[in-house]
Amino acid sequence: MIDIYKSLVEIVGDEHVSTGKEELYFYARDPGLMPAHEPDYVVAPETTEEVQKIVKLANKEKIPIVPMGAGMSLTGLIIPLKGGIVIDLKRMRKILEVNEKARYAIVEGGTSQGALKAYLDRNYPNLRHSIPDAPPTVTIAANVAIHGQGRLTQQYGFNSDMVSGLEVVLPTGEIAKIGSCSMSPSWFSKGPTLPDLSGLFLGWLGTTGIMTKVGLKLYPKKKMRDVELFVTDREDLIPEILFRLTHTEMVEDITAWFQAKPLIFQGNHHVTLYITGDTDEELEFKRKMVWDSLKEFRDSKDGGFMWILPAMKPTFLDMPQRSVTTFADVKKGGGFEYSGPIALIEKYPVLARKLVELGAKFKVAYSGMARVIGRSHAMMFGIAFTFNRADPDMMERVRKALHEGITFAFDQGGIPWKPTVEEQKMAMERMDPNTLKLMKMIKENLDPNGIMNPGNWKVA
Amino acid sequence: MEYEEIVHRCFRCGYCKFTEDYHDINCPPYLKFGLDTYAAGGRMWLINAWLNHEIETSKHYAEILYLCNTCGNCKEHCVFTFKDDLLNIFEAAKAELVEKGLVPAAVKDYLQGIIANGNPYKEPQNKRGRWAEGTGIQPFSDQEFLFYVGDAGSYDESGKKMAVSVGSILSEGGLSIGILGSKEKCDGNDVKALGETGLFAKLAEENIRLFKEIGVKKIITLDPHAFNALTKEYPKLGGKFKVWHYTQVLAMLVKDKKIPLSGYELKVTYHDACYLGRHNEIYDPPREILSAIPGLVFAEMKRNRKNSLCCGGGGGNFMTDVSGLGKDSSSRIRVREALETGAEILAVACPICYKMLDDAVKEEGAEEKIRVQDIAEIVLQAVQS
Numbered sequence: 001m002i003d004i005y006k007s008l009v010e011i012v013g014d015e016h017v018s019t020g021k022e023e024l025y026f027y028a029r030d031p032g033l034m035p036a037h038e039p040d041y042v043v044a045p046e047t048t049e050e051v052q053k054i055v056k057l058a059n060k061e062k063i064p065i066v067p068m069g070a071g072m073s074l075t076g077l078i079i080p081l082k083g084g085i086v087i088d089l090k091r092m093r094k095i096l097e098v099n100e101k102a103r104y105a106i107v108e109g110g111t112s113q114g115a116l117k118a119y120l121d122r123n124y125p126n127l128r129h130s131i132p133d134a135p136p137t138v139t140i141a142a143n144v145a146i147h148g149q150g151r152l153t154q155q156y157g158f159n160s161d162m163v164s165g166l167e168v169v170l171p172t173g174e175i176a177k178i179g180s181c182s183m184s185p186s187w188f189s190k191g192p193t194l195p196d197l198s199g200l201f202l203g204w205l206g207t208t209g210i211m212t213k214v215g216l217k218l219y220p221k222k223k224m225r226d227v228e229l230f231v232t233d234r235e236d237l238i239p240e241i242l243f244r245l246t247h248t249e250m251v252e253d254i255t256a257w258f259q260a261k262p263l264i265f266q267g268n269h270h271v272t273l274y275i276t277g278d279t280d281e282e283l284e285f286k287r288k289m290v291w292d293s294l295k296e297f298r299d300s301k302d303g304g305f306m307w308i309l310p311a312m313k314p315t316f317l318d319m320p321q322r323s324v325t326t327f328a329d330v331k332k333g334g335g336f337e338y339s340g341p342i343a344l345i346e347k348y349p350v351l352a353r354k355l356v357e358l359g360a361k362f363k364v365a366y367s368g369m370a371r372v373i374g375r376s377h378a379m380m381f382g383i384a385f386t387f388n389r390a391d392p393d394m395m396e397r398v399r400k401a402l403h404e405g406i407t408f409a410f411d412q413g414g415i416p417w418k419p420t421v422e423e424q425k426m427a428m429e430r431m432d433p434n435t436l437k438l439m440k441m442i443k444e445n446l447d448p449n450g451i452m453n454p455g456n457w458k459v460a
Numbered sequence: 461m462e463y464e465e466i467v468h469r470c471f472r473c474g475y476c477k478f479t480e481d482y483h484d485i486n487c488p489p490y491l492k493f494g495l496d497t498y499a500a501g502g503r504m505w506l507i508n509a510w511l512n513h514e515i516e517t518s519k520h521y522a523e524i525l526y527l528c529n530t531c532g533n534c535k536e537h538c539v540f541t542f543k544d545d546l547l548n549i550f551e552a553a554k555a556e557l558v559e560k561g562l563v564p565a566a567v568k569d570y571l572q573g574i575i576a577n578g579n580p581y582k583e584p585q586n587k588r589g590r591w592a593e594g595t596g597i598q599p600f601s602d603q604e605f606l607f608y609v610g611d612a613g614s615y616d617e618s619g620k621k622m623a624v625s626v627g628s629i630l631s632e633g634g635l636s637i638g639i640l641g642s643k644e645k646c647d648g649n650d651v652k653a654l655g656e657t658g659l660f661a662k663l664a665e666e667n668i669r670l671f672k673e674i675g676v677k678k679i680i681t682l683d684p685h686a687f688n689a690l691t692k693e694y695p696k697l698g699g700k701f702k703v704w705h706y707t708q709v710l711a712m713l714v715k716d717k718k719i720p721l722s723g724y725e726l727k728v729t730y731h732d733a734c735y736l737g738r739h740n741e742i743y744d745p746p747r748e749i750l751s752a753i754p755g756l757v758f759a760e761m762k763r764n765r766k767n768s769l770c771c772g773g774g775g776g777n778f779m780t781d782v783s784g785l786g787k788d789s790s791s792r793i794r795v796r797e798a799l800e801t802g803a804e805i806l807a808v809a810c811p812i813c814y815k816m817l818d819d820a821v822k823e824e825g826a827e828e829k830i831r832v833q834d835i836a837e838i839v840l841q842a843v844q845s
Binding site for chain 1: 468469470471472473474475477478479481482483484485492493494495496497502505506509514515516518520521524539540541542786788
């Protein structure tokens with residue numbers, strides 16, 4: 001019988017493999033609320049070739065593998081439900097190329113969002129990517145694998161829409177190039193005008209292959225960036241406010257949010273919107289367009305722009321926004337989790353009311369945040385609760401609140417984002433049978449031994 | 461365990477791994493092993509698991525705790541309000557292992573060396589002042605300043621060279637300095653970082669008593685680790701002295717033109733020692749000294765000041781060597797970063813950094829391209845040239 005540990009050591013070296021209780025404990029869980037399950041091995045490869053060897057070994061021996069970035073989905077997507085090998089990809093963090101004129105970057109599969117931002121800031125100050133507000137350690141590959149969103153999502157769609165090519169190690173160990181890079185040295189298109197195979201991997205939560213390289217579209221970075229905050233106490237007006245703002249095509253990122261604490265925020269809905277420009281004139285022109293677009297609400301006194309204290313501006317302009325992460329310690333307990341259903345923006349009022357209701361019903365602290373996707377094509381509605389990791393009762397109440405929240409969002413026509421295994425099951429129960437059949441066909445053909453992140457997107 | 465009410469609050473978000481602008485990983489053990497358990501968030505979750513009896517004390521658990529270099533990058537970049545206690549938590553967790561006698565063998569050896577010999581090098585006490593022979597530097601009697609050299613400056617070859625340079629240049633600048641020689645004791649900074657708080661208290665109290673007995677009022681330290689203990693910990697135990705790191709004093713002497721600088725026509729980069737920089741926010745004096753030298757071209761490394769990458773020697777690791785060298789060791793990464801600047805000299809202000817980086821230059825096979833020099837050594841050459 002083959003010695004798996006020894007084989008893994010031969011592939012990556014003994015410093016980067018562990019069967020230690022400490023690693024098995026840590027990699028059995030994420031910071032969210034899903035039940036832990038230990039892997040049998042943890043391994044941290046540095047190259048595509050090492051990943052390939054690990055996958056071939058696992059496929060031959062029919063050992064489950066779970067690819068992992070920073071593990072910050074908070075919904076347990078990197079928990080090895082069937083044990084096996086967790087492949088921590090963060091040692092693969094080289095930024096391989098930036099094509100300035102074609103505005104794309106090629107990065108290794110464990111490259112963090114923070115590292116790409118810093119690299120661009122230092123070397124290509126006119127370029128940027130759609131950075132999410134998750135901590136900077138989250139990886140670009142994992143983010144597109146879960147259809148993440150970021151600062152440019154209102155303008156350009158999901159971050160996965162901004163992929164311009166992939167290198168994937170398939171569950172059977174072959175390395176596949178996806179997009180223009182399959183026949184050209186350039187990574188400018190993930191599919192078109194070829195058959196778009198990127199859909200076999202994006203959104204599959206690591207169940208169909210391991211992304212070892214990602215091509216990512218970059219966008220112009222303006223010299224100046226500012227923030228405006230529009231406030232109303234009427235949640236029913238938010239869809240129209242967002243619609244009008246997106247109509248201006250003058251705004252970078254738009255989020256609508258509400259929370260009970262601190263008291264200054266209670267009872268109000270806030271729309272944070274960012275404007276950018278290369279000159280004062282450009283910035284002021286955009287600001288005027290934005291203000292004009294909401295004139296009706298200002299005139300009717302249903303809302304108004306709130307003056308942002310200079311001391312508060314850095315918090316808003318931060319990328320990623322540290323304050324999103326510090327929500328985890330509101331209860332001095334180091335935990336939060338959120339479901340992020342994607343829904344129509346017209347559903348904002350009912351979802352917002354439901355979240356407030358859930359907070360009261362389960363006696364948990366909530367935060368609601370909707371990020372506009374595209375020109376009001378949809379929104380990610382974050383149903384977020386903070387909890388104290390040392391308070392099992394509070395954790396259970398948050399679990400229940402989340403379950404009720406996502407069920408409600410599905411009933412409102414929403415679809416799940418980064419769903420827990422339970423939410424995946426709920427989603428599949430509602431899916432068209434032929435869609436499910438197609439998913440099953442794809443999964444079984446790509447992963448005949450069922451080794452890739454088993455338990456996720458598992459079609460019965 | 462002390463601080464146990466805080467440990468569960470870590471979100472393991474990973475801000476602590478990075479530099480401020482996130483351009484690279486800045487946690488030495490995590491850089492080397494690439495597994496999350498070796499980063500600050502990993503340690504926090506493991507300590508919490510240990511407190512909750514979800515994991516047992518093990519050799520590997522102890523290794524993970526003792527691989528921390530106490531560099532303070534996590535404390536600098538953590539986004540939570542408990543950030544200032546991160547290193548205290550790690551120290552408390554190590555103290556639990558010390559209490560149970562479950563520290564790694566190399567750590568035990570280090571601590572026993574101090575208990576038995578007064579230093580981790582296991583050298584006799586009477587050798588402490590030998591570095592000063594022939595320098596004209598006298599034992600402390602009624603001089604204005606005590607020049608406190610510490611273990612590395614007394615026994616390590618690089619450290620001794622550094623002690624001679626610093627002692628000589630302080631004398632050249634007209635300062636009245638004296639040393640303790642064979643009366644000097646370990647400052648205990650790294651003993652505390654290793655979790656042996658009882659031994660630290662004993663060392664500190666003995667030092668404080670001695671300093672008071674012989675009338676010490678002002679102290680200049682060679683070693684940033686000693687500077688840290690003397691400025692932050694000794695006052696809590698009644699040891700209130702005026703303390704400077706030698707680069708602070710040297711910067712004043714240079715500014716006041718007490719030291720005649722001729723020239724030093726080389727390209728130099730500077731490595732911030734964690735216990736000088738992040739722990740005590742002394743970033744400018746070494747740079748002011750280098751910038752004042754005619755002909756010297758100064759180049760910053762990508763990671764500098766509060767984002768500096770640790771040499772890997774903190775927390776006793778320069779002696780215990782739990783992490784060892786290897787291409788991903790932070791000392792070797794630091795040397796490669798220094799080479800990127802085109803510098804011919806990698807300047808340091810700490811005997812531990814000196815030793816770690818000097819070894820790393822050899823491991824990198826870069827002796828022909830770059831060499832490690834202490835700031836005082838550079839100044840001496842600038843005086844003599």
